[in-house]
Structures are given as structure tokens and as C-alpha cells.
Amino acid sequence: MLNALYDQYRDRVRFYIIYIKEAHPIDLWQMPSNERDKVLLHSPRTEGERFENAGQCVRRLGIRIPALIDGIEDSVEQAYTGWPERLYVIAPGGRITYKSGAGPFGFAPKEMEAHLCQLLAKGPRRASMGIDVCGLSGFPSLPHPAANTRPGTDAERPTT
């Protein structure tokens, strides 16, 4: 889902994964789904370890979205309350226009996509050209909101 969004909108929107503190490391609150999928990671104690975890994630899940790595002090995660997962849309100029609920319950890529479509449709160039950016042929109709997906969940792995 996330890779598909990236492929669909990357010519108009910048996408970044912000890789943060592990949600379910084996030394803290491990999940049975992670055990099944052999995603067995400790909480990183250094930036190097976090980079390693992030690299594994990107490679194994085939993530095409550029990934940025939060520092071990978690300053960006704290500023955005990003843990364990969250989505934001920032309009040109820097105002937040969409903030998802906290994951996993509130992590809603389809809801975010709908908002992104509206934002792009409001853009001055698109409006003046009379183009419905979300109604172009080939754009998949927005499906009924489904289960949340995130890197590492049963729903998301490995179909990014």
C-alpha cells in the first residue's frame, strides 16, 4: 500500500519514512506475529544499530520510499508523537494538514490518501487546469477503509 502510494504520487509529493524506536523489540514487548515472521530485533542502543534495523526493514520489505533515521535520542519522534506509527501530510509552506491517529489503530493510509487527493486538487495549478488529480484514468477508486497497515504488521509484510 505505501509503496503504491509513493509510486502514484511521487512526482507531486515528497514521501519520507521516519524510522524510529522499535515498536516491539524482543527485549521489551515482543509480538507473536514478529516471532512467526522471524522479525527479532533488540532495542537499538546506538545509532549504528538503528541504521542496521532500518536497513533490514527497507531491504526485506522492498520499501522504495526514502527512509530517514531518527537519532537515538528520538527527538523527531517526540516532536511528532510518531511512535509506534503515524502519518502526516504537510502542505507547501509547512502547515500540517493531516495527522493520523496513533498507530496501530489510527494508522490509516487510505484516509491519508483521500486527504492528499483533496490537497493536490486544491493546488493552484491543478485547479486552473481543471484537472481532477484523483480522477485521472487509471487511478484506483478509493476502497472502503480497511485494516491499518504498517511496516512489520501481519497485514503489511511483505506486500508493500
Next chain:
Amino acid sequence: MRLWKVSGILLAAGLFLYGGLTAALYWTMRQPLDRFGAVMRHVPGVAMAILPFEPIWMKVRAGALQPGSLAPDFDLPTVDHSRRVRISEEYRDRPVVLIFGSYT
């Protein structure tokens, strides 16, 4: 009469227990994330099904930023170490989508 009394006591005890556990869950969720994880690893899954985990979670993890807030600026390295990205440069002329998460 005695049955009603016993039932009433049991109900009150059950509500008291539920309230206490809910309060404990709320307190746990407000702890630093590592401490939260360390506590939750010992909580049985059934407790999460019975207690109001989701609504408390959504409230505790709401965060201060809202639509309309200015996105906090940051400068972070890419996973391949090839460059650093300052987000204020990225959203100057285009929308930006941020996806917070981890592998686990």
C-alpha cells in the same frame, strides 16, 4: 435477599477491579516508551481485550501537533548515509508525507 446482597458486592468488586486496572493501564501508557514496553510484555493478551486499551491509547498518544500546526523542522540522515534531509527544504514547494514507523 442474601443473593441480591452477594451479587451487589460482587458487581461492586468487579467494577472496582475494572476501574483500578484501567487506571493502571492509563498510568502505564503515560510512562516512557521503554518502561511502557517492559510492563506490557507481562500483561496477558486477554487483559487488552477486556480493558479499554484502544480509547486510552488514542488519547494518551494524541500528541500536541494538530492540523494547522507548523511542522517541526528537523534534519536527518538517509538510511544509506548518502545525504541528510532537512524537512523545511522539502516542504517549501511541495506537499510532504511523513510515515513514522519501525520494522517491529
